[in-house]
Amino acid sequence: MSRTVSSAPVDLFVIGGGLNGCGIARDAGGRGLTVRLAEQGDLAQGTSSASTKLFHGGLRYLEYFEFRLVREALEERETLLTAMPHISWPMRFVLPYSPDMRFENDTPTSRLLGFVMPWMKGRRPAWLIRLGLFLYDNLGGRKILPGTAKLDLKTDPTGKPLKPGFGLAYEYSDCWVQDSRLVVLNARDAEARGATIMTRTRVTAAHREGDLWRIETEGETGPATYYARALVNAGGPWVEDVIRNVAHIPSTEGVRLVRGSHIVVPKLYDHDRCYFFQGTDGRIIFAIPYEQDFTLIGTTDMDHKGLPGEARCTDEERDYLCAFASQYFARPVTPDQVVWTYSGVRPLYNDGAKSATAATRDYVLSLNDQGAPLLNVFGGKITTYRRLAESALAKLAPFFPKASGKWTARVALPGGDFPVDGVEALIAQLSATYPFLSPRLARRLVRTYGTEAFRLLGDAKSLSDLGRDFGAGLTEAEVNWLVRNEYALSAQDILWRRTKLGLHMNDEQVRALDDFIAAMPAAVAAAE
Numbered sequence: 177m178s179r180t181v182s183s184a185p186v187d188l189f190v191i192g193g194g195l196n197g198c199g200i201a202r203d204a205g206g207r208g209l210t211v212r213l214a215e216q217g218d219l220a221q222g223t224s225s226a227s228t229k230l231f232h233g234g235l236r237y238l239e240y241f242e243f244r245l246v247r248e249a250l251e252e253r254e255t256l257l258t259a260m261p262h263i264s265w266p267m268r269f270v271l272p273y274s275p276d277m278r279f280e281n282d283t284p285t286s287r288l289l290g291f292v293m294p295w296m297k298g299r300r301p302a303w304l305i306r307l308g309l310f311l312y313d314n315l316g317g318r319k320i321l322p323g324t325a326k327l328d329l330k331t332d333p334t335g336k337p338l339k340p341g342f343g344l345a346y347e348y349s350d351c352w353v354q355d356s357r358l359v360v361l362n363a364r365d366a367e368a369r370g371a372t373i374m375t376r377t378r379v380t381a382a383h384r385e386g387d388l389w390r391i392e393t394e395g396e397t398g399p400a401t402y403y404a405r406a407l408v409n410a411g412g413p414w415v416e417d418v419i420r421n422v423a424h425i426p427s428t429e430g431v432r433l434v435r436g437s438h439i440v441v442p443k444l445y446d447h448d449r450c451y452f453f454q455g456t457d458g459r460i461i462f463a464i465p466y467e468q469d470f471t472l473i474g475t476t477d478m479d480h481k482g483l484p485g486e487a488r489c490t491d492e493e494r495d496y497l498c499a500f501a502s503q504y505f506a507r508p509v510t511p512d513q514v515v516w517t518y519s520g521v522r523p524l525y526n527d528g529a530k531s532a533t534a535a536t537r538d539y540v541l542s543l544n545d546q547g548a549p550l551l552n553v554f555g556g557k558i559t560t561y562r563r564l565a566e567s568a569l570a571k572l573a574p575f576f577p578k579a580s581g582k583w584t585a586r587v588a589l590p591g592g593d594f595p596v597d598g599v600e601a602l603i604a605q606l607s608a609t610y611p612f613l614s615p616r617l618a619r620r621l622v623r624t625y626g627t628e629a630f631r632l633l634g635d636a637k638s639l640s641d642l643g644r645d646f647g648a649g650l651t652e653a654e655v656n657w658l659v660r661n662e663y664a665l666s667a668q669d670i671l672w673r674r675t676k677l678g679l680h681m682n683d684e685q686v687r688a689l690d691d692f693i694a695a696m697p698a699a700v701a702a703a704e
């Protein structure tokens with residue numbers, strides 16, 4: 177195929193369609209900059225679909241004295257919740273207290289406590305957990321989320337699925353978010369503000385040419401060349417690869433790849449709260465109600481040696497998570513219960529920290545301005561992506577004096593234009609307009625598409641108006657929507673990143689969906 181050359185330069189070319197790349201593209205588009213983004217695979221196919229899916233301050237980062245990061249993340253929770261009340265919601269976390277639970281032994285807090293209270297031998301005292309939760313409640317200016325409460329697990333329903341013997345627990349707030357949907361909604365909003373989003377397009381080379389970047393890509397439509405005034409490297413775990421092998425820039429900055437795996441098992445309990453379990457090894461894991469019928473358990477924290485795209489949950493990690501959860505649940509969690517696992521790689525800025533758990537979770541933005549600017553993005557959290565995008569644009573501001581100021585706080589993402597406490601009312605409204613929807617389907621559609629569920633369903637008067645049912649309530653109308661509006665090009669995109677319906681479908685249904693998409697004119701058009 178011959179190379180296409182797009183000679184008119186854009187202001188910003190973004191490498192990477194994870195949350196940070198799409199967040200930056202959206203922010204820049206809204207400031208009036210021209211933007212093009214290239215993602216080598218599907219949107220969110222890297223780390224941004226493999227997180228624990230929490231908007232959280234990171235309670236345990238307090239032990240590393242990461243106060244700036246924790247405060248920023250705590251503040252963001254409510255800002256983000258307001259902008260996307262469909263795909264995110266508040267959650268309560270129950271932290272059972274047990275005097276045997278220990279610190280990781282090299283956190284600043286554990287070292288300090290080891291010095292002043294050596295008799296604790298690495299154990300976390302209850303007053304320290306209370307202090308941490310007090311800070312957690314008060315650092316980030318909470319208005320929507322309720323504060324910490326004390327529970328007696330002998331009487332509270334959350335004690336029921338746990339082993340007898342747990343008495344005291346603390347319950348605090350954080351939020352859930354559908355991570356990969358957050359990415360696609362940012363990409364769509366970026367596009368609505370003028371950005372061009374290219375998926376299945378790998379950036380193979382980038383060179384400075386005069387005042388511009390010349391960027392070469394390989395995609396399903398063949399090789400292409402683009403020009404840009406500035407380049408953003410939001411390659412996540414590939415950030416170092418892009419610096420060295422795409423831009424060919426010698427750099428001392430590195431990325432530390434830390435793998436985190438999760439397991440999914442059939443629902444372990446009936447209430448809607450999550451658990452925060454502390455281990456005897458100083459680590460913590462969460463158990464979270466997941467996709468109505470399941471419980472999500474994770475995460476591990478291991479240095480990752482292979483390529484970022486090859487992260488898989490090992491048998492050892494699976495067994496570790498089962499054993500960890502079984503220290504708490506009355507009925508043991510066993511490997512044969514595991515229905516799905518996923519694994520992602522944290523792209524942490526290499527700050528020389530010793531253990532995987534101890535490496536900084538904060539993000540680092542490094543600007544190379546030896547010619548046309550290159551901004552490299554290291555690290556970050558789902559929770560701080562919007563602030564990261566603002567900081568990225570602040571770093572690039574001197575090169576774009578005409579760009580307007582920050583604007584994204586509390587601005588709704590597509591489908592999120594309804595009140596933060598309005599989800600039940602929206603489900604009721606959708607069910608009244610489309611009375612043929614089952615309560616489960618109406619809820620899922622609102623939780624996935626928010627107010628856009630009405631556009632998706634259009635003037636359908638019955639289930640059969642929504643076309644073929646591929647299984648698990650996925651209809652032709654929804655598939656059409658995802659292919660036409662959300663860059664989906666395969667069953668995998670739809671079943672694991674736009675939705676999590678893959679958990680409910682068998683191989684034959686997946687094949688039928690793939691065949692259907694391959695035959696769709698819109699998919700063909702999008703892929704061309």
Ligand SMILES: Cc1cc2nc3c(=O)[nH]c(=O)nc-3n(C[C@H](O)[C@H](O)[C@H](O)COP(=O)(O)OP(=O)(O)OC[C@H]3O[C@@H](n4cnc5c(N)ncnc54)[C@H](O)[C@@H]3O)c2cc1C
Pocket residue numbers: 191192193194195196197214215216217218219220221222223224225226227228229230231232377378379380410411412413414415418422434435436437475519520521522523555556557558559560
């Ligand atoms: C196990 C785990 C749990 C986590 N849990 C949480 C949590 O609960 N809450 C929270 O706030 N944060 C959490 N995080 C952190 C969060 O997931 C990440 O910080 C975030 O997703 C990083 O996004 P990103 O855009 O930088 O990277 P990615 O999502 O990996 O995106 C980078 C993209 O760049 C693309 N790319 C790379 N090279 C090229 C190229 N040459 N051309 C084109 N495209 C390219 C890749 O394909 C990839 O899609 C967790 C992380 C992990 C691993």
